[in-house]
Amino acid sequence: MTYPTDFNPISVATADLNADNKLDIIVANTGANNVGVLLNIGNGTFIPQVTYSTGSFPSFATGADVNGDGKSDIIVANTGANNVGVLRNTGNGTFAAQVIYPTGMVNPILLLQIQVQTMSVFFVTLAMVHLLLK
Numbered sequence: 001m002t003y004p005t006d007f008n009p010i011s012v013a014t015a016d017l018n019a020d021n022k023l024d025i026i027v028a029n030t031g032a033n034n035v036g037v038l039l040n041i042g043n044g045t046f047i048p049q050v051t052y053s054t055g056s057f058p059s060f061a062t063g064a065d066v067n068g069d070g071k072s073d074i075i076v077a078n079t080g081a082n083n084v085g086v087l088r089n090t091g092n093g094t095f096a097a098q099v100i101y102p103t104g105m106v107n108p109i110l111l112l113q114i115q116v117q118t119m120s121v122f123f124v125t126l127a128m129v130h131l132l133l134k
Helices: 126-133
Strands: 009-015 024-029 034-038 050-053 058-064 073-078 083-087 099-102 111-116 120-125
Touching: 024 058, 024 073, 034 058, 034 073
Parallel strands: 009 058
Antiparallel strands: 009 024, 024 034, 034 050, 058 073, 073 083, 083 099, 111 120
16 A cells, blocks of 8 residues: 655655554655655554644655654754754654754754753764764
């Protein structure tokens, strides 16, 4: 089975976005400047994508609980806007408008999840990893 997305989907990630213990799909739609969410119905199928606006040229998206509320949020690398956006989970499988975090002159192209002592989750752009490892 195939599911339509917006223009130029470039990355796909999975996370439980509506706390039903089923993996849902997050798609970074680069050509449409949005991320799509396809919620898992539970029988091997997904509802049609719901989209959320991002910055310019979202190149990668993932899901993780960034604010410690037990709900998976969406984190997106907006390559064309030189920022990382966080879309906070409202608790019912929908998301608030993205909050933007600038990355400076560096284009974020990939996000890495680093968990320290299972207490904190950090998101680092690939271009910034070199600076952190020095």
